[in-house]
Amino acid sequence: MKSATPKVLHEICGRSLVGHVVSAARALDPEQLVVVVGHAREQVTAHLSKLDAEARTAVQHEQNGTGHAVRMALEELGGGGPAGTVLVTCGDTPLLTGRTLQQLADTHVADGNAVTVLTAEVPDATGYGRIVRESGGGAVTAIVEHKDATEEQRAVREINSGVFAFDGRLLAQALAQVSTDNSQGEEYLTDVLGILREAGHRVGAAVAGDHREIAGINNRVQLSEARRMLNGRLLEDAMLAGVTVVDPATTWMDVDVTYEPDATVHPGTQLLGSTHLGPASEVGPNTRLTDTRVGAGATVGNTVAQGAEIGERCAVGPYTYLRPGTRLGPRVKAGSYVEMKNAEVGEGSKVPHLSYVGDAVIGEHSNIGAASVFVNYDGESKHTTTVGSHCRMGADNMYVAPVTIGDGAYSAAGSVITKDVPPGSLAVARGQQRNIEGWVARKRPGSASAQAAQEVAQEPAGPPTRAPETAGNARSANGASGQVPAEEG
Numbered sequence: 001m002k003s004a005t006p007k008v009l010h011e012i013c014g015r016s017l018v019g020h021v022v023s024a025a026r027a028l029d030p031e032q033l034v035v036v037v038g039h040a041r042e043q044v045t046a047h048l049s050k051l052d053a054e055a056r057t058a059v060q061h062e063q064n065g066t067g068h069a070v071r072m073a074l075e076e077l078g079g080g081g082p083a084g085t086v087l088v089t090c091g092d093t094p095l096l097t098g099r100t101l102q103q104l105a106d107t108h109v110a111d112g113n114a115v116t117v118l119t120a121e122v123p124d125a126t127g128y129g130r131i132v133r134e135s136g137g138g139a140v141t142a143i144v145e146h147k148d149a150t151e152e153q154r155a156v157r158e159i160n161s162g163v164f165a166f167d168g169r170l171l172a173q174a175l176a177q178v179s180t181d182n183s184q185g186e187e188y189l190t191d192v193l194g195i196l197r198e199a200g201h202r203v204g205a206a207v208a209g210d211h212r213e214i215a216g217i218n219n220r221v222q223l224s225e226a227r228r229m230l231n232g233r234l235l236e237d238a239m240l241a242g243v244t245v246v247d248p249a250t251t252w253m254d255v256d257v258t259y260e261p262d263a264t265v266h267p268g269t270q271l272l273g274s275t276h277l278g279p280a281s282e283v284g285p286n287t288r289l290t291d292t293r294v295g296a297g298a299t300v301g302n303t304v305a306q307g308a309e310i311g312e313r314c315a316v317g318p319y320t321y322l323r324p325g326t327r328l329g330p331r332v333k334a335g336s337y338v339e340m341k342n343a344e345v346g347e348g349s350k351v352p353h354l355s356y357v358g359d360a361v362i363g364e365h366s367n368i369g370a371a372s373v374f375v376n377y378d379g380e381s382k383h384t385t386t387v388g389s390h391c392r393m394g395a396d397n398m399y400v401a402p403v404t405i406g407d408g409a410y411s412a413a414g415s416v417i418t419k420d421v422p423p424g425s426l427a428v429a430r431g432q433q434r435n436i437e438g439w440v441a442r443k444r445p446g447s448a449s450a451q452a453a454q455e456v457a458q459e460p461a462g463p464p465t466r467a468p469e470t471a472g473n474a475r476s477a478n479g480a481s482g483q484v485p486a487e488e489g
Contacts, residue, residue, distance in 0.1 A: 001220060006040040008091040009047055010217070012227040013234060014254025014272060017217055018044070019051050020094035020230075023255075025087065027098025028105060032056065032082070034073045035091070038063050065186025066162070067178045074172055081172025085109065088189065090162040092217045094226055095233075100213055101163070107206040108165035114201030115171070115193055117143065118163040120211035128159035129190055131205065140203045143190035147183050158207075160190060161214035165206075170196060230255075238265075243277070246284075263294075266301070278312070292322070295330070308340075311347075329364070342382075343374075346389065358382075359401065363389030369413065371396045388423065 001007050008018035015023070018035065025033055033052070037044045038060040045057050058076035060069050070088055074081055085105055089096065100118070108116035117140060119131050125146075130153045132142040143160045144153050174192040182188060197203045208214055217223050234253045235245050242261030245251050250267045256274045263277040266284030273291035277283060282299045292305040295312035303317040307324030310316055316334045325342035328334060332345045335352040343357045346364035351357055355368055359376040362368070366387055374385045375398055383401035387393065391405055394413035405411070406423030415429040440450050 001218075001223075006043055007217065008044060010223055012094055012223060013230045013252075014256055015094075016047060016051070017094045018048070018091045020255075021089055021091055021096060022048075022052050022055060024096050024098045024101055025089060026052070028087070028101055030087070031084075032077060034058050034076050036060050036069045036073050038069075065180070065184065066189035067175055067187030067191065070171070070189055071175050071187070074175070079172070080169070082168040084168055086166045086168040086171055088162075088164045088166065090216060093162070093214055094217065095213045095215055095230060096163065097213060100208055104163065104165050104206045107204065111204045112202060113165070113204040114167050114196045116165040116204045116206055117193065118161040118165075118208055118214065119158050119205045120161055120208040120214050121157050122159055122211045123157070125154070125157050125159050129162075130154065130156040131158040131160060132156070133158075133205075139197075140193060140205050141197065142194050145182070145184075145188065145190070159214075161208065162216070163214065164189070166192070167201075170201060174199075251284075260296075287317070360385045360387065360399075362387045363391070363407065365389055366391040366393070368393050369395035369397060369411075373398050375400045 001010060003010070009016050022033065022035070033054070034056045035048055036058045041059060048055050048057060056076055058072040060072045085108055087101060087105060089101070104116060104118045117131070122128070127146050129143045129145045130149050131140060132144055132153065133140055146154065171192065174195040177195050178187045178191045180187055193203050212229055215222065215226060217226055231252055232248065234255065234257070235248045235251060238253065238259055239245050241259065243259050244264040246265065247267035251265055252270045254272045254275070257271045257276070259277040260279040262280045264282045265271070266282070268286040269284035270288040271277070271283070272289065275289045275291060276293045278294055278296040278298065280297045281294045283289065283294060284301060287300055287303045289300070290306040292308045292310065294300055294310045295314060297312055298310050298314040299316065300310060301317040303320045303322065305322035305326070308322035308326040309328065310322070311328050311330040311332060313330055314328050314332045314334070316322070316328070317336070319337050320334050321339040322334065323339070323341035326340045327344045329345060329347040329349070331348045333350040333352060334340060334345070335350070337354045338351050339356045340351070341358040343360045343362070345351070345362045346366070348365040349362050349367070351368045352370065354370045355372040357368070357374050359382050360374045361384065366389060368387070372393060372395070376382050376385065385399045385401045386404040388405055388407035388409065390408050392410045393405070394411045394415060396414045397411055398416040400416065400418045403417055403420055405417070405421040405427070406425065408424045409421045410426045411417060411421065412426065412428040412430065415427055417427055417429055421427040440447070440453055444450050
């Protein structure tokens with residue numbers, strides 16, 4: 001992989017390669033699950049402890065082959081070989097399903113085999129061990145590794161997947177007889193088949209329905225191919241469950257994503273982690289949701305969200321960023337160029353555009369004006385701003401936390417709110433405007449601005465279009481312009 005990350009910890013569709021294999025094995029509800037670790041075992045073991053706390057690990061200190069690895073696993077279980085069926089899988093086959101493993105186990109028991117190998121017919125068998133059968137395609141007589149195969153054997157397209165079902169006791173006995181007499185000088189697990197066959201035991205095979213399931217990952221090209229195949233499988237499941245995926249070619253979904261019927265996913269969308277889509281919700285285009293819940297009927301477009309909750313019939317986007325801890329109640333609007341973090345917004349409230357809302361609680365049916373910033377950080381600690389219900393906040397406001405705005409309060413545009421605002425009050429926190437006439441002509445003589453002003457000054461004065469302001473009408477409800485803050489900020 002040419003990576004500092006161990007191969008089996010590379011991820012596709014929200015889960016590591018080994019995580020996919022463990023998940024498939026768990027589908028059979030095994031009595032014991034053992035993962036053999038060797039290279040970078042500290043990293044792999046730490047990952048497994050989070051992935052599956054009940055999985056056991058066996059350490060292969062020296063990588064002496066697949067047979068040696070399985071011997072280490074049996075020693076972890078007591079050494080003598082457990083009674084019943086033992087399944088052996090590879091840690092780099094993320095497309096393998098629990099359904100196929102169950103088919104292998106069922107075939108093994110039904111046919112009374114000592115060992116059953118999962119095989120597949122592939123277009124190109126280069127690099128894989130070939131299945132050698134009796135004449136007429138009968139029982140398996142051997143598995144020959146590519147490097148040790150004859151030209152005739154290399155022409156065979158039925159390959160060994162590296163996945164087996166064994167009789168546990170017979171497996172332990174045969175492993176004790178495996179030699180290292182081969183081109184690699186390793187203990188091949190595949191040699192067990194010949195040993196058991198020579199001892200008079202039955203060796204069988206179960207052919208996988210889809211050869212792509214057994215594909216192993218050895219480089220980033222194969223990793224990408226597996227990601228595309230698994231993503232297609234996940235999207236197909238979603239569509240068959242009632243989700244509309246407009247363009248599967250540009251839509252990506254993780255394995256833990258859930259959804260309900262009549263959700264719609266538009267092109268360029270990534271659904272990651274434990275994201276959930278509610279019924280009749282609409283997501284995308286160009287949206288990335290990670291560990292985010294989208295309520296019924298909500299629309300989320302051109303948005304990045306992580307660890308957020310989006311309520312029913314919310315309208316989010318375009319160009320919205322919802323960071324962890326954001327919780328939007330029903331019918332909330334988080335509009336264009338809005339960023340929220342650790343913010344709780346009540347039903348029907350709106351943050352329409354160009355605002356940052358961090359560490360905040362906003363009540364119901366309030367409106368936050370454009371270009372507002374919730375100033376939550378004092379350089380050492382984060383603080384909370386609380387805005388009540390039915391508030392109308394002016395544009396270009398700064399809320400310097402900690403501060404509380406009471407229910408039904410208004411604020412003037414351009415205000416810096418540093419003190420609590422009582423319910424039903426109008427907060428005005430800005431300097432008075434002062435016009436210095438003639439400043440441009442004096443300070444910027446000869447400039448285009450000065451010339452434009454001079455031309456206007458030389459024009460004859462027309463009839464007045466409105467009465468001049470008097471002391472009685474110069475102040476207004478928002479403290480300056482005679483306009484009350486608009487509903488949409």
